[in-house]
Amino acid sequence: MGWSLEQAAVVKRYMTIASVFAVVGVLFGVFLLASGNSGGWVFLAIIVIPYLGVALFLKNMRKEQPGQP
Secondary structure (H helix, E strand, O other): OOOOOOHHHHHHHHHHHHHHHHHHHHHHHHHHHHOOOOOOHHHEEEEHHHHHHHHHHHHHHHHHHOOOO
16 A cells, blocks of 8 residues: 555655755755864764665655555
C-alpha cells in the first residue's frame, strides 16, 4: 500500500521547507568559511549530511511506492 495523496503532499511540503533551510544553512556556512572561521566546515556537514540522507531515503521510498513517478 502506497502513500495517500495527502501524505505525499505533506512530505513534499516538508521537503520544500527543509530545502529552504538547507540553502540558508549552506550560505551561512560559506559565509563562515569566507570570514576565516574553520567551524564553517562542521556547520556545513551538520546541514548537508542529514539533508542528503533524508532526501535519498525519501527518493528510495518513492521508488517503492506503487503508482508514484
